Amino acid sequence: MKLDWLKIVLVEPAGPMNVGSVARVMKNFGLHHLVLVNPQCDFLGMEAKKMAVHADDVLESAVSVATLPEALQGCFRAIATTARVRDWETPLENPRDALPWLLEEKEKSAALIFGPEDRGLSNEELNYAQRFIRIPTDSIYPSLNLAMAVGICCYELAENVKESDNQSSSKIELAPFEVVETYYQQLESLLLQIGYIYPHTAASRMEKFRQLYNRAGLQTKEVAMLRGILRQVEWAMGGKSDHQNL
Template identity: 50%
Template sequence: MVATASANIRIVLVEPAGPLNVGSVARVMKNMGLHQLILVNPQCDYLGEEARLMAVRAADILENARVVESLPAALVGCTRAIATTGDDRPLATKPEYPADALPWLLEAPSALIFGREDCGLTNAELNYAQRLIRIPSSEAYTSLNLAQAVAVCCYELYKLVLNPPIQVNSLLEVNPPIEVNPPLPPPRGEKKEPPPWEENKETPPYFPQGGNEEEPPPTPPKGGMKKNLPQAVKEEDASATFENLEGYYQQLETLLLKVGYLHPHTAASRMAKFRHLYNRAYPSVGEVAMLRGILRQVEWAIGKTHPIGPVSDTLDQALPDYPAQKASEPD
């Protein structure tokens, strides 16, 4: 379980300015069993003496940290993201308590995003996350230090790893439901009397296992009892990654600008609403492919910018940006 959480969850710091903070983050990550640190356009020397001083024996976290230029680049490969916010600005997504939202990250490749020390994350950056969390604090001083906020969240994740939530299905497998007042078996050697509605049906005698030496106990079916094992998730049913969704958002915005539904001065705010919509829906790879297939067909219909072809929602045709197609030549 610890290895799974460590492999799934990455800590993303957006434009951190304090090397002491970055070093402290690396240390607490190693304390809590996490190792994936992503730095978005860092504003400090994260490998310098100050950062290493605070990291102590977690210098390897700093050395292996990945530096990217933008938040979308930090989220490549993730299907879930939670962002942190500490202010009371009006937000389309309601912030949750860490203990309520963080378990969701353990189930898939995920990111936990933290903002700048002085101003946090912008609204546009918050829109990349499906869920938001806010760490409750005293009204006397509500703002937490960056490293402290990371420590609180990493600790909550580590508690979940040590004591994962009990699943109802797991309980049923360990303790299957028992039948209340089950009927008792008939005495040895006696026939089980059929109920009145089955008088015309032949009922074989009941022999408990080992109860009659002449009649061997019934043998179980070949291969043993079949269990309802979970099937592997099909590719099209897997959750869409952030890069899949970003490609769709760009294609959608381009089309809506072309048809006049969006205007350049309002496109950002309107597209933020589309992001909120799809963040709540958690679309799968196949669903994003279907949506992009629709956009491609609309683009052809309104401007014939693409050669006509059969409508396709398959992964290889709908997911890439404008897949190459050859125009059919006239006879």
Template identity: 45%
Template sequence: MSPKLVLVEPAGPLNVGSVARLCRSYGIEELRLVAPRCDPLGDEARLMAVKGLPLLQRARLFPTLAAALADCGRVVATSGRPEGEPLPLEDPDDALAWLLAGDPVLPSALVFGREDRGLSNDELLQAGRLLQVPTPTPHGSLNLSHAVAVVLHDLHRLDRQAPAPAVAAASQAPCPRGVLEAMLSDAEELLLEVGFLLPHTAHARMAKLRALLQRGQVSAPEVALLRGLVCQLRWASRRPFPSSQDH
């Protein structure tokens, strides 16, 4: 399953159209727009979309980033700021490999911010990983559609190299109840520490997962969601990650 591509408050219709064309070229099946500040179906956007026009026409609109990510497990956000990030910046290969390693049943997302000011700290904290496209100069901020092109190219390259059958088999492996209980306890402890930094959806997910576990009904996608939430919380709290054998 290809990740959802999310644009937060895009202001340039030419950029929106270009991104739709890129999505079509790289096999991205869904474009999500958060409170766009332009007409995403205007003449300029349509002109740039070319064969990506059908994808642009069915793009989903959301009022907030939290709403756009509500059904997603692993999320990678992009940032062009040189410092002051709420989470560590990663090399694109590392962040995108993590995205590709998620449960194939559960939606994932790539998030790009506003052309003029990117993503806020609150929005960045809704991701499990942050990446920055490296440039050789200190003035290397890229145009929105150019940044999308670079990231989708890297994603496609890594996806071709990934051992898909092994990833799929691992994602279907059963998760013992004791491990689930440990992850839930870990997440609940972390929520008390840094939960104020996260959207209300994180707290709602925790309550739902706890109720499902008590009834013995946690599905494979929900296990992946819990792992993603623990990962997100550990980034926010700067705690080290447990080994893959533990979780």
């Protein structure tokens, strides 16, 4: 039931006991790759280790990074969790329906992202994921503890591992995170240059493009084709492309 290639990403976790509990439930279900984005607590302190119990190894091997893009380096697929309904075309899915998607490209790094305990993930942070899940809870008290939310998702993932082993391996292979991010940067630069977007609207417009491409599920060869189009446009405009490498 090993899922070492799947990252559990906690964005700005504030409670060391929460982080320790997350480590414990991860190990319960065979996950060991914990990534902390700008942690706001001592995740290697006594409080965290007390809650981790026999999952000290998960805590000690946890990777701390400054930003969410750093945490997603090398990932081909990412799902983000959110408790809030947003005015997006991309739907919020049930964990049971969405999480098996992370297992389709087995052994290729994927990520499940959780937000800070007090606010959840921001729209900007959600932009880095391709799909979004919301754990259904009672409307009277919908808020879940961070470790509980991670535990529910880890359970669902573990339940799907054996089934995914028997499925066909001929799945669509998505482009890795850093390849798509480079395309977004090139696209934004060109759109600013031609006046399609402006500095004060760039963030909101690019958010729409991200949503569109996330729904499409870009493959590496498709990103290469799109970047080729942008380079040709830059050439036709008489400018020299700053993005020579695919």
